[in-house]
Amino acid sequence: MGINAVFEALSHPVRRKILALLKNGPLSAGELAGHFDLTKPTLSVHFNKLREAELVAVERRGTSLIYHLNTSILEEALAGLLSLKDPET
Amino acid sequence: MGINAVFEALSHPVRRKILALLKNGPLSAGELAGHFDLTKPTLSVHFNKLREAELVAVERRGTSLIYHLNTSILEEALAGLLSLKDPET
C-alpha cells in the first residue's frame, strides 16, 4: 500500500474521473458506472484500485455500494508532489 | 501527450525519485543512474517517459546528457490533483 499505490491509482484517466465525480458527494457504483462507456465489472476493477489506495471508502446501503472520496489521502498525494518541487523538503 | 502522460510518468517510484534528485539542480544521466540498482538502459527508459511528459528537459554537454526538472509541468499535476478535491474547480 502506501504512496506507491496512491500514485499508481491516480495514473489512469478513468480513475481520476471517478475521483472528480466523487468530489461533489458520494455516489453508488451504478451511478458512477453511468458516466462511462465501460462495463460494470471493468469499473469494479477501478474501484478496487482506488479502495486499495484508500483514495475512496465504501459503505453499503441496501443493495447499493456507496463510494466516498477520502480527501486526506488526496492531500498525501499533494504533499508528495510538492516535495518533488521544493528543495527544502 | 498532456496530463495523462504526466500522471502516468508520476506513477513509478523510480521516476518520482529521479524528479526528487533533480529538484536540487540538473544532473547527468550517469549521475542519476548512480543512485539506483538498475542498468543504464533501464534508466534511459524512465528518462524517456519523463521527457515525453515534459517533466524533464535534456541538454547535451559534451558526451553527457544533462537532465533538468521542469517545474511548470509539476505545477500542472498539482493543479490537476487540487481540482479533484475542490468542488469549485
Add this chain to the structure above:
DNA sequence: ACATTAATTAGAAATTCTTCTAATTAGAGT
C-alpha cells in the same frame, strides 16, 4: 582514422494492466 567515454536504441522475457463475458454474492420485496 581509432579508441574511449557516455548514453542511447533494439529486441526479448516476465509481469502487470485493462477490458470483456459469464458466473456468483448480497440484500430487499413478494
Add this chain to the structure above:
DNA sequence: ACTCTAATTAGAAGAATTTCTAATTAATGT
C-alpha cells in the same frame, strides 16, 4: 423460498510496463 436489482469475483485475451543483454550512436581526444 423465489425473484429482482446491484454489484462483485473469476477467468481469459490483448496490450502495455519493466527489466535485462547486446548493439548502436554521438562527442572527445590521440
